[in-house]
Amino acid sequence: MATAPTGDDDALFDEFLSERGHETEDVGWQEDYNKLQCPECGGLHDTSASECSVCGWHPR
Known part of the structure; x- marks a missing residue:
C-alpha cells in the first residue's frame, strides 16, 4: 500500500x-x-522575494 509523501522524504x-x-x-x-x-x-x-512568481519555486 502506498503512503502519502511527507516533509521528510527530501531528507531521506x-x-x-x-x-x-x-x-x-x-x-x-x-x-x-x-x-x-x-x-x-x-x-x-x-x-x-520568498517564492518565485514565475514557477512557484521557493527555498527550503
Whole structure:
C-alpha cells in the first residue's frame, strides 16, 4: 500500500544519495546584481522575494 509523501522524504532522498557518494546541498536563490534569480527557471525578483512568481519555486 502506498503512503502519502511527507516533509521528510527530501531528507531521506538526500541521505540515500550521500551514502552513495553524491553531494547534496540546499539550493537557494542565486544573486544577479541587485536581484534574486530563481535557480529553476531563471526568473528575476526583488531581494525581498520568498517564492518565485514565475514557477512557484521557493527555498527550503
